[in-house]
Amino acid sequence: MSDTTPMVRMVGVDKHFGDLHVLRDINLEVAAGQVVVVLGPSGSGKSTLCRTINRLEPVDNGLIEVDGKALPAEGKQLAGLRADVGMVFQSFNLFAHKTILENVTLAPIKVRKVGKAEAQRRALELLERVGIADQRDKYPAQLSGGQQQRAAIARALAMRPKVMLFDEPTSALDPEMVQEVLDVMTALAADGMTMLVITHEMGFARRAAHRVVFMSDGEIVEDSTPDAFFSNPTSGRAKDFLGKILTH
Amino acid sequence: MGVILEQFPLYVQGFLQTLRICVFAAIGSLVLGTLLAGFRVSPLAPLRAVGSGWVTVFRNTPLAVVLFAVAFGLPEVGVNGSYFWFGVTGLTMYTSAFVCEAVRSGINSVAPGQAEAARAVGLTFSQTLSLVVLPQALRTVVPPLGSVIIAMIKNSAIVGAFGVGGDLYSVGLQLTSAQGYAAVGVLTGVLLGYLVLTIPAGIALAAIERRTALAR
Ligand SMILES: Nc1ncnc2c1ncn2[C@@H]1O[C@H](COP(=O)(O)OP(=O)(O)O)[C@@H](O)[C@H]1O
Ligand SMILES: [Mg+2]
Numbered sequence: 001m002s003d004t005t006p007m008v009r010m011v012g013v014d015k016h017f018g019d020l021h022v023l024r025d026i027n028l029e030v031a032a033g034q035v036v037v038v039l040g041p042s043g044s045g046k047s048t049l050c051r052t053i054n055r056l057e058p059v060d061n062g063l064i065e066v067d068g069k070a071l072p073a074e075g076k077q078l079a080g081l082r083a084d085v086g087m088v089f090q091s092f093n094l095f096a097h098k099t100i101l102e103n104v105t106l107a108p109i110k111v112r113k114v115g116k117a118e119a120q121r122r123a124l125e126l127l128e129r130v131g132i133a134d135q136r137d138k139y140p141a142q143l144s145g146g147q148q149q150r151a152a153i154a155r156a157l158a159m160r161p162k163v164m165l166f167d168e169p170t171s172a173l174d175p176e177m178v179q180e181v182l183d184v185m186t187a188l189a190a191d192g193m194t195m196l197v198i199t200h201e202m203g204f205a206r207r208a209a210h211r212v213v214f215m216s217d218g219e220i221v222e223d224s225t226p227d228a229f230f231s232n233p234t235s236g237r238a239k240d241f242l243g244k245i246l247t248h
Numbered sequence: 249m250g251v252i253l254e255q256f257p258l259y260v261q262g263f264l265q266t267l268r269i270c271v272f273a274a275i276g277s278l279v280l281g282t283l284l285a286g287f288r289v290s291p292l293a294p295l296r297a298v299g300s301g302w303v304t305v306f307r308n309t310p311l312a313v314v315l316f317a318v319a320f321g322l323p324e325v326g327v328n329g330s331y332f333w334f335g336v337t338g339l340t341m342y343t344s345a346f347v348c349e350a351v352r353s354g355i356n357s358v359a360p361g362q363a364e365a366a367r368a369v370g371l372t373f374s375q376t377l378s379l380v381v382l383p384q385a386l387r388t389v390v391p392p393l394g395s396v397i398i399a400m401i402k403n404s405a406i407v408g409a410f411g412v413g414g415d416l417y418s419v420g421l422q423l424t425s426a427q428g429y430a431a432v433g434v435l436t437g438v439l440l441g442y443l444v445l446t447i448p449a450g451i452a453l454a455a456i457e458r459r460t461a462l463a464r
Contacts, residue, residue, distance in 0.1 A: 054368060076372060083370025093365035097384050107369035110379065152365075159369060 005068040007032045007163050007194040008053060013062030015048060022048045024218040026062070030163065035195045037205040037226070040215035041241055046198045049215065050165050053196070054085040067162050083111050086156030086164040090171050092148040094140035100127065100151045101136040104158045112159065119158075126154040130184050146177030150184055163194040170201060202245065206230065214238045251429045252437040255419075262419030263441045269336055269404045269415060270445065274397055276340035281347025286377055288352050299348065306345035311403055314338045315410045335407035339400065346396045354389030355381055387460045394453035401445050416441040 006029040015023040022045045030036050038046050051057040052064060055071050055078055064071045066085060072078045094103050104123035108114040114122070127133040130150035132143070140148055149169055156164060166185065170178045182204050189195055189208045199205065205212055205226055212229040214222040216237045222229060233239050252259065287299030306314065318338040319331065329337075358381050366376040408415030420438040423429045 056364060056368060079367070079370050079372045082368060085368075087365075087368040089361060089365065089368075091361055093359075093361035095362060095365065095380055096359075097380075106379065107371060110375055111370040155369065 005032075006030060006065075007034075007067055008196065009063070009065040009068075010049075010053070011063040013052065013059050013064060015052065015057065015059045022218050023052065023059070026220060028213065028220060028223075030194060030196060032162075032194050033192045034210045035189045035193075035197065035208055036211045036213055037209040038196065038198045038213045038215060039200075039205065039229075039241070044215040045218040046215055047167050050087075050167050050196060050198055053163075053165060054082045054087060056087075079111070083107065083159050084162045086159060086161035088149070088152050088156055088164065088166045088169045090168040092140070092145070092152045092172070094148055094152055094155070096140055099137050099139060100132065100143070103140070103151060104155045107155070108158050123154070123158055126157050127151070129157075129187075130154045131180070144177060145173045146180045149173065149177075149181045153181075153184055153188075157188075163196065164188065166195065166197040166199065168198050168200070170199065200245065202230070214241070216241070251423060251433045252440075255423060255429075255437075258419055258423070259416075259437050259441060262414060262416040262438075263444070265412075265415040266401075266404050266408065266417075266441065267445065269332075269339065269407055269412065270401050272336045273339040273343060273400060273404070273407075276336065277343035277347050277396075277400065278393075280340060280344040282351050282382075284344060284348035285351035285355060286374070288348065289355055289377070291373060303345045303348055306342050307349070309342075311339070311342050311406050312410065314342045315407060319411065331411045331413070335410060335412040338410075339403060339407050343396065343400045343403070346399070347393065350392040350396055351382075351385065351389055353392070354385035354387075357388045358384045387457075390453060390457045390460060394450065394457075397453075398446050398449055401442065401449065405442075 008028070008030040010026050010028040013023055013026040014021070026049060038049065040046050048057055052059050053066070055064075066081060069081065071081060094100075095106065098106065101120065101123055104126060105116070105119040108119040108122065109116060124133055124136065127136055130153055132147050132150050132154075135143055135147055135151070140151070143151065153169075169185070170181050173181065178201070182201060185195070185197070185204065186208050197204070197209070209226050212222070212224060212226050213220055214229065214233075214235070214237075221235045222233060222238050229238070230242070233242055284299045284302055287295040288303075290296055290299075315335060315338040318341070319334045322329070322334065322337075355377075362384065363376050363381055366380040371379065404415065405417035408417040409421070412418075416438050420434050423434045424431050
């Protein structure tokens with residue numbers, strides 16, 4: 001596999017929910033180490049796009065590859081591929097019956113077959129990195145939203161993923177906790193992680209993104225650098241969207 | 249009431265036979281019912297069909313008919329065994345349908361994000377179910393499962409009457425019709441025997457319920 005193999009490649013991807021055409025002929029490549037921010041109005045298909053990349057949503061048509069490998073159908077192989085794609089949800093979705101440490105060690109032990117001691121050592125390193133090592137023996141419900149989201153990032157990183165997907169990771173947080181999560185993400189981006197981030201945090205998009213993809217009605221309408229997108233959007237829909245976002 | 253003391257050893261035998269039927273059928277139907285619930289939420293359509301077919305058949309058929317079908321149907325297809333095992337098998341098949349539905353409603357009570365996160369980190373379907381969803385479903389599943397198991401203990405009387413014999417119910421029958429004891433006295437003993445099974449079962453379930461509620 002050459003260095004130019006994109007980490008994520010989507011070619012001609014289509015998806016319907018019943019009559020609703022949520023993804024229309026999506027073509028998208030994310031190079032290794034690149035940070036792509038996906039913007040767009042609510043209902044434009046951003047979450048669906050993100051979820052098709054690890055096949056939490058199946059697609060009707062088209063090709064999706066992660067690191068040059070096409071997505072297998074449901075089953076053991078698919079589970080293996082999902083392990084390579086980290087995902088962070090708006091609502092955290094930490095395992096409610098497990099401690100923070102167990103949340104981070106579960107998949108390495110059960111999927112990667114890492115020994116328990118080694119998994120814990122590595123989990124503590126990651127919890128340290130996201131700044132919540134002292135919370136390791138608590139249950140998710142005992143943590144603040146910002147701490148839970150950082151734990152969820154650590155859980156995803158524990159699988160040593162090739163790419164990280166973030167679906168509005170700060171949208172469910174109280175305002176004072178947004179920054180602590182964005183800081184973790186910014187550090188991750190600086191470390192060279194390949195990232196696809198759905199967010200309404202324009203500051204993060206400007207600072208950390210290499211590319212901005214703008215979606216509307218299931219289509220990718222613009223795909224450019226943050227500078228070009230924010231200062232000089234080409235489509236009417238993007239101008240409209242920015243007008244609403246930036247005046248708020 | 250003198251009959252209870254006079255025939256105490258017979259009552260104890262009957263109690264033990266009922267207990268044997270119930271222990272085997274409870275273990276069998278909890279295992280089978282949980283497996284069937286897994287089938288019902290599986291991504292594989294054939295497994296889902298097996299699960300829902302099983303529930304439809306056994307939840308809507310009288311237990312006596314299920315027992316009849318097992319006791320006379322299995323030998324016809326070459327499976328032979330004692331009436332005891334036929335009885336336990338029939339009771340297990342019947343009860344598993346109710347266990348399945350209780351477990352399935354418990355599974356549905358767990359937030360969908362939990363299973364989604366489990367799949368996203370690479371757990372397989374059965375790992376997702378056994379490591380993430382079922383442990384969290386337990387809390388909501390215990391009370392309805394309690395009712396199912398208590399109903400099963402009572403249903404074991406039908407198994408006894410069906411020819412397994414020697415259980416509490418059959419003892420009552422034997423003492424009244426063959427030995428001519430008065431019904432009220434005999435049945436009081438039988439009733440006490442069942443209560444000794446069902447009431448501790450209820451208490452044990454309440455304790456499990458408290459423990460699973462605390463473990464959060
Ligand atoms: N599971 C689903 N079933 C039916 N419709 C859905 C489902 N998920 C999303 N949709 C619809 O698909 C469209 C795109 O949704 P989504 O990808 O969540 O958009 P976004 O994340 O950009 O807000 C919306 O109209 C939404 O209502
Ligand atoms: Mg969304």
